[in-house]
Amino acid sequence: MSEQISHQSRLAPTGPGRSSAMPSGPYESVPVxxxxxxxxxxxxxxxxxxxxxxxxxxxxxxxxxxxxxxxxxxxxxxxxxxxxxxxxxxxxxxxxxxxxxxxxxxxxxxxxxxxxxxxxxxxxxxxxxxxxxxxxxxxxxxxxxxxxxxxxxxxxxxxxxxxxxxxxxxxNGAKAVGRPGYSDREFRALVTAARSDVVGIRERIRVGEQLLQTFRNDPENLDPEDRILAAHLDAMDQTGRIPDVTWTTRLTQRVQHRFARVALARHLYLTQDDLTPLLLLGVALTGRNSETIKELPAQHRVLEGRAVAVALTKRRRGKSQSRESVHWEIGTIESRQLHTPGGFYLLLHDLMRRGRRLTGDTRVWSIWAGIAGRPADDPAGQGKHSSLGHIDPYALNLTRDLKLGRWGASHGLTDDDGNPLEINLNRLKTTVEVRRTRAVGGHLPSASRTNTMDVSFVHYLQGDPRIRDWADQVLTTAINEAEANARAFRPRILVAGGEAALNSSPETMADDLGISPELLSRVIQGELDTLASACLAIHRSPFTDADVCNVSFLTCLRCPNALITEHHLPALLSVRDLLQTARDTLPLDDWVEEHGRTWLALTQLILPKFSEAQQAKAATKKPVSLHLSFLSGPQEPR
Known part of the structure; x- marks a missing residue:
């Protein structure tokens, strides 16, 4: 201890204006x-x-x-x-x-x-x-x-x-478009089936708990068969162990081996088959991705008996936005428990509390999966054995075979054409997004609660035929607005005649352009050139509050600070070619959003100011090193 103190005393003191002492020796930042x-x-x-x-x-x-x-x-x-x-x-x-x-x-x-x-x-x-x-x-x-x-x-x-x-x-490549959601009839049938199964799960666990409570308080009120079953439940509740049993049911069928253990476990614990309706109802009620439902934490807060506060994991948002706190309505009566996201969450939490005691998991999920199927030397198998078969089904990864098709067939679910209904969690999420968007009249800022507007449209709404008509109207409006804005803008252009007039009367020409003769002289000498224009006020950008303008070079073509002369024409023609290539490769709505205003300004307002002879001459001097990604630079202002 004295040696450590002595070493610390030799370190330079820290404080305002003094750098902290750095540790000696190499620093290895990556654990290889x-x-x-x-x-x-x-x-x-x-x-x-x-x-x-x-x-x-x-x-x-x-x-x-x-x-x-x-x-x-x-x-x-x-x-x-x-x-x-x-x-x-x-x-x-x-x-x-x-x-x-x-x-x-x-x-x-x-x-x-x-x-x-x-x-x-x-x-x-x-x-x-x-x-x-x-x-x-x-x-x-x-x-x-x-x-x-x-x-x-x-x-x-x-x-x-x-x-x-x-x-x-x-x-690169075509942008993926989300699949259409379910029709209203398909959605109601699917959610009704899932809710019915979840009600059955809730009642099954309640019956088991009531039987257990009766056994502990007044076992003589139970008939012999129920007393035997309740004794097993009592041991299961205290130890978590599901015994090997063989007993005769009231239907005189002998239940034994693995099926008997699963049937016995289901009196107090959830099993693999319970996951499908719970996940389906969770996505339908919350509108969240299935991954988010699988990551639901056990920790929560109930707020005045009306809402529950839960911290969600948003896996697709990136590290900086991977957590989100939500407040879900609970519902004041039990009949609304499975119609509200908060009520569903609290039920889920309660149904799996016994299993979580044995696994110690921080997520809400816990099922009894048995202890067979894994070699003893496998780490996952050892974990299953140590918890007596109770596991968080999504502890290792989020993929687990839910047998959705079999579940849908067991409920006789069909699509609007009478064929077996495809059960898909992503389509269910899409349906919730579509229904929410329709409910608010198609206003994306109001509808996009679980995703950004872009993500909501591209991944969940764009592929749905009921939303597409509305989106096409919005897109048409956007194109019209872009064209109107572009045409309202009048770029400053110094064509050949203007350059000739400059020699005779530079003051008059500068006054016509609204700039000083000195600034005009710098433009003519190329001192203020960007890639396809000259910038007259790089420190006073109308698009950004930055000290120096840092927006896309393409934005210069619709900027009031730009001045375009004939010597910019070769680069302008190259920009036109690049935008045309992008138009052939990008989806039309993406191209309109990114380049529509620039294209209109360039082709309708700028290039027509130059004669065919000027453009033909400039075409022989087009630069070959321009790239659209370089021209675009930062994303253009919207």
């Missing part, structure tokens, strides 16, 4: 493990508490292992952006597939320094042979994130570094 046997692994602990260890040792191309492992650890570590087990799994699987593909090439790269954008493009095309565009785009995005975290970045080729820094990667 090297075992004595040569194994290279990355341990992971997500923000949701799920853990895993990723082994890079057996992957192909060993010279890449260490750099990729460190980059992967940085991305999945405490300061990284891949903070759930599912996202870490996806990134690791992407790395494994990429390395396997690279190894199969005749001229394969052996180190990260030899990896080029062409290799990634060939990998993308190979994956598209068997996988849809959306998942491939997601996989490539994760790979680019990991590669961008390689340190130092000089380990990568200059071409690859430049490629990773380019914006617009997410625009």
């Amino acid at each position: 493990k090297h075992s004595e046997q040569g194994a290279l692994t990355v341990p992971f602990t997500g923000e949701d508490g799920r853990t895993k260890e990723y082994d890079f040792t057996r992957l192909p191309l060993p010279r890449m292992h260490r750099d990729l492992a460190i980059a992967f650890a940085a991305r999945t570590g405490p300061t990284g952006t891949l903070r759930t087990k599912s996202s870490a799994n996806s990134a690791y699987l992407g790395i494994r597939r990429l390395l396997a593909f690279l190894e199969s090439l005749h001229a394969r790269p052996t180190s990260l320094g030899e990896l080029t954008p062409r290799h990634l493009e060939r990998y993308r095309l190979e994956r598209l042979k068997t996988v849809k565009v959306g998942p491939v785009g997601t996989e490539l995005a994760l790979l680019r994130m990991v590669l961008a975290s390689v340190t130092p970045d000089t380990e990568l080729s200059p071409q690859l570094r430049e490629f990773l820094q380019q914006p617009g990667h997410h625009r």
